[in-house]
Amino acid sequence: MKAFIKFDINIVTKKLLEDLLKPFNIKFRVIGFGEIEFLENVSQPKIDEITSILNEYGIEIIENQKSILVQKIKDTITEMVNSEEPLSVKSSVYLADKLNHSYGYLSNLFSEVTYTSIENYIIIQKIELAKNLIINNQLTLTEIAFKLNYSSVAHLSTQFKNITGITPSAFQRILMKRREMSIKNL
Incomplete structure (x- = not known):
């Protein structure tokens, strides 16, 4: 079960x-x-x-100042993406205000330490949340796109496919088939 x-x-x-x-x-x-x-x-x-x-629990104590700030950026992005309320400002403004640094500085530091951009990290976090929302089967793709601040389902679908290799609809179909198979195997 x-x-x-x-x-x-x-x-x-x-x-x-x-x-x-x-x-x-x-x-x-x-x-x-x-x-x-x-x-x-x-x-x-x-x-x-x-x-x-x-x-042992995947928790790391960070002592390097750059790494600490990068972790704060990641935590703020996670908080931002998982927020119940949609953002009323651009993510760059939100991060700069929340972390008291210019977005340019945050962006350069993040890229230097993680070898990816803040924008890409935000997309990855949004797609992970979208996958969880699809798995929980509580929202339609339109509702998920709205919740994650996408302009349309097509925009969500494009980014979802770029990250996962499949569309959200294909992801839903795979989940439904797996659920059907697990029910049959009971």
């Missing part, structure tokens, strides 16, 4: 960090998405131990 789950990544991450850091008896607070502050001095051996445990 398959079950589709919906979760808030912020809540999951906060709870996971709390559970993983509790045994260390270190006071800390979660400042925001992807950012915590230790409220006491932590020895390097303890930091190494914490880093090792967090790495």
